[in-house]
Structure formats: structure tokens, C-alpha cells
Amino acid sequence: HPSRMIAVWDGGMSFHGGFLGVTIAIIWFCRKNKIAILRFADRVAVTVPIGLFLGRLANFINGELWGRPAAAWFPFPMIYPQSGSLVPRYPSELIEASLEGVLLFIIMVFASRSLKVRNNVGMLTGLFILGYGVARTTGEFFREPDWFLGFLPFGFTMGQALSIPMIFVGGGLLFWVSKKKGAADIAKTDSLI
Structure with missing residues (x-):
């Protein structure tokens, strides 16, 4: 039902669609203002984990996106009455907040402090895309899949199916940036993207 894509008032918000x-x-803003796209994206990428962290905390406060049933060894299981059962579950929102928010932010901040990384235009963007893909794919192992989708083939969730391509895109961007001869070459190419 393509007409339902714009019904943002009826359902949640997906990171992948927002991305x-x-x-x-x-792209539109940078072209309109004649700003190098990857140079601008590098600056944005460093701050995105802050929003991801706050979004996952909001998921936890709302009691949504709860985790799969927790293993007996897990020290901090949660009971989500909204799940319809009193089964102890992983606090997947907090796990994802830690991975996508805290850990990814720390990685991005340390990377952004490196002059070599900052001079390789697009490297921070590639690192964020790769890092998010890895963090989300990992976090999905603790999260109950969407009730209306369930598990996909090979036991994947939709979040993993959408995040695994991000790992390849981010890795590909990092590889492409690292193979460029210098920042000037990238800046020229970046203006074309």
C-alpha cells in the first residue's frame, strides 16, 4: 500500500527511512548552497549518535521495541507488561542506546580528533555508516522482531536486513576514501556527488 508510506501519524519512525x-x-542543501557534500556530511555524522541515544531512551521510556526473552545468565532482565507476558526480556532499547549512541559516539569523537581522518573527506561519514550498521545488526540479536514481520529468512530481522547493506556502503566509502591520492582530489570529486 504505497499510499500508507506518508501516514507518519499511524506507526513509528524507522531509522533507515530517516537516514x-x-x-x-x-545533498539538496549542499547543492543549493554550493557546499561539498561529503565535507558537510562528515560534520553531521559525528553528532548523529547523540540523537540515536536519545531516541532509544525514548523507546525504553515508552516501553516499546522490547527485547527477546533473556537468557538465564543475563543479569538485568526486564519485564514488559506491554508484551502480553511476564517473561523476563533483554532491555534491547538500552543495549541499542549503548551501542548506537554511546559506543558509536565515542568512536566518532576519537576519530574526528585525528587530523588524518578529518583530512580524508568522507572518512567520518563512512565510519558512521559502517559503525551504525554493525551496532544495529548486533543490537537486533537482543530485540524482538516487529510483530507484523517476524523473522525473515535465515533468522534475520528487518533491522538487520536493512543494516547489513549499510556495513557494505560504509566500508565501501572508507575504502574509496582511503584509495584517493589526497584531500584535493576528494574535494574535486566530492563537489560532483
């Missing part, structure tokens, strides 16, 4: 929307907005 595509922000990507389009960045």
Missing part, C-alpha cells in the same frame, strides 16, 4: 531522508536533504 535516506536526511541523506536526500543533505
